[in-house]
Amino acid sequence: MRNKLNIGLFGFGCVGNGLFDVLNKSNLLDATISKIVVKSPNKTRSIGSEHFSFDKNEILHNEEINVVVELIDDAKAAFEIVSEALSRKKHVVTANKKMLAENLDTLLALAKENKVSLLYEASVGGSIPIIRNLEEYYNNDSLSGVLGIVNGTTNYILTQTNYGKDYETALAEATALGFAESDPTLDVDAYDSKYKLLILIKHAFGVTLSPEQIFNYGIRNIKPQDVRYASEKGYRLKLFSRGEKVENKLVGFVAPHFITEDNVAYNVNNEFNSVTVEAMFSDKQLFQGKGAGAYPTASAVLSDVSALQFDYSYEYKKSNNTENINFTNDINLKIYAGASNLAALDIFQWIEKEEIFQGKDYAYVTGIVNLKNISGVDFNKEHDLFFAVLPE
Numbered sequence: 001m002r003n004k005l006n007i008g009l010f011g012f013g014c015v016g017n018g019l020f021d022v023l024n025k026s027n028l029l030d031a032t033i034s035k036i037v038v039k040s041p042n043k044t045r046s047i048g049s050e051h052f053s054f055d056k057n058e059i060l061h062n063e064e065i066n067v068v069v070e071l072i073d074d075a076k077a078a079f080e081i082v083s084e085a086l087s088r089k090k091h092v093v094t095a096n097k098k099m100l101a102e103n104l105d106t107l108l109a110l111a112k113e114n115k116v117s118l119l120y121e122a123s124v125g126g127s128i129p130i131i132r133n134l135e136e137y138y139n140n141d142s143l144s145g146v147l148g149i150v151n152g153t154t155n156y157i158l159t160q161t162n163y164g165k166d167y168e169t170a171l172a173e174a175t176a177l178g179f180a181e182s183d184p185t186l187d188v189d190a191y192d193s194k195y196k197l198l199i200l201i202k203h204a205f206g207v208t209l210s211p212e213q214i215f216n217y218g219i220r221n222i223k224p225q226d227v228r229y230a231s232e233k234g235y236r237l238k239l240f241s242r243g244e245k246v247e248n249k250l251v252g253f254v255a256p257h258f259i260t261e262d263n264v265a266y267n268v269n270n271e272f273n274s275v276t277v278e279a280m281f282s283d284k285q286l287f288q289g290k291g292a293g294a295y296p297t298a299s300a301v302l303s304d305v306s307a308l309q310f311d312y313s314y315e316y317k318k319s320n321n322t323e324n325i326n327f328t329n330d331i332n333l334k335i336y337a338g339a340s341n342l343a344a345l346d347i348f349q350w351i352e353k354e355e356i357f358q359g360k361d362y363a364y365v366t367g368i369v370n371l372k373n374i375s376g377v378d379f380n381k382e383h384d385l386f387f388a389v390l391p392e
C-alpha cells in the first residue's frame with residue numbers, strides 16, 4: 001500500500017524550485033506540496049505568492065503534513081526545523097550535508113525515537129544514488145573504500161581552469177549555474193566534500209565521525225606553476241574525498257590529487273561527481289553522475305520522497321559492528337608541494353624527499369609525508385603554498 005504524502009517544503013532556492021518542477025512533471029507519485037515556507041518575503045519567485053508562508057509553524061504544526069522536505073542552506077536553522085519535524089513525527093527528506101555531518105547521531109536518535117524516516121540521498125553526489133546503494137546493496141559485502149569527487153563546484157572550476165579560464169571566472173560561473181554554496185568557501189576549502197565524506201563513511205563502514213576528525217584541504221591556493229607542473233607530467237587535478245578501511249584502521253580525508261589518465265576519475269569533468277566503492281567480493285565499482293544543480297539534486301530528493309510512499313528508512317546495520325574500527329590519520333602519502341621558496345615547504349615534515357626544485361620565485365618538492373604529522377595545519381590558510389597527492 002502506498003502512503004499518501006503531504007509535503008511541507010522549507011526553502012525555494014535552486015533545489016526547492018527544481019523539486020517543485022520535477023514533482024509536477026513526474027506523474028508517478030501520489031505527493032503534493034501543501035505549503036512552502038521561505039525566509040524572505042521580498043524575493044521574486046517563479047510561482048505565485050499564494051504558495052508561500054514565512055511562518056515555519058504553518059508546516060510544523062500542520063497535522064495534515066506528514067513529510068517535511070528541508071532545502072534551506074542555513075545549517076543551524078535547518079537543524080531546528082528538522083529536529084522539530086522529527087519530534088512531531090513527520091518524515092524528513094533533506095539535502096543539508098553540513099547539518100547532517102554536524103548532528104548525525106542526534107538526528108538519527110530523534111528519528112528512531114519518533115519512528116519516522118530521515119532520508120538524505122541528495123546530500124551526497126547530487127543525482128548519484130550512492131547512499132541507498134551503500135545501505136542496501138553493499139549490505140553484505142565487506143567494504144574497504146569509498147572515494148571520489150563529491151563536489152561539483154570545485155570539479156567545475158578545475159575543469160574550466162584546465163581549459164584556460166581563470167579561477168575567479170570559473171567560480172562565478174559555478175555560482176551562476178547554481179552549483180556553489182551561498183558561502184563558496186565551503187566548496188573551495190573542501191568543507192562540503194568533508195561533510196559528504198562523513199556521510200559516506202557512516203553508510204559504508206557504520207562509523208560516525210565528527211567533522212573535526214576529517215582533514216580537509218581544497219583548491220583555493222593553486223598557482224599557475226602548479227598547473228604547469230601537472231600538465232608537464234600529464235596529470236589532471238581532482239579534489240578527492242577518501243574513506244578507506246584496512247583491517248580495523250579507518251582513514252578519511254579530503255585533498256587535491258594529481259591523477260593519471262588510467263584513473264577512472266580522469267574524465268569526470270565539470271559538475272559531474274564520481275564515487276568508487278571498493279569491496280572484498282565485487283572489487284571496484286564506479287558511480288558517476290551530476291553532483292550539483294537544481295534538477296539532478298531535486299531528482300534525488302524526489303527519489304527519497306518516493307521511497308517514503310513505501311515506508312522506507314535507512315537501517316544503519318553496519319553501525320552495530322564498529323567497536324573494533326579505529327579512525328586514524330596515520331597514513332603515508334606521496335605528495336607534490338609547491339611554494340615561493342623551499343623553506344616554506346619544511347612545514348610538511350618530510351619522511352623522504354624524491355625531487356627538489358628551486359627556481360627564482362618558485363620551488364617544489366615531491367616525496368613522502370604522513371597525514372598525521374600535517375593534519376593539525378589548516379592549509380587552506382597557507383596561501384603561499386599548494387600541495388596535491390601524487391599517483392601511487
Ligand code: HSE
Pocket residue numbers: 123125126150151152153154179180181187192291292293
Ligand atoms: N555546492 C555543492 C557542490 C552542491 O558543488 O557539489 C551540491 O551538494
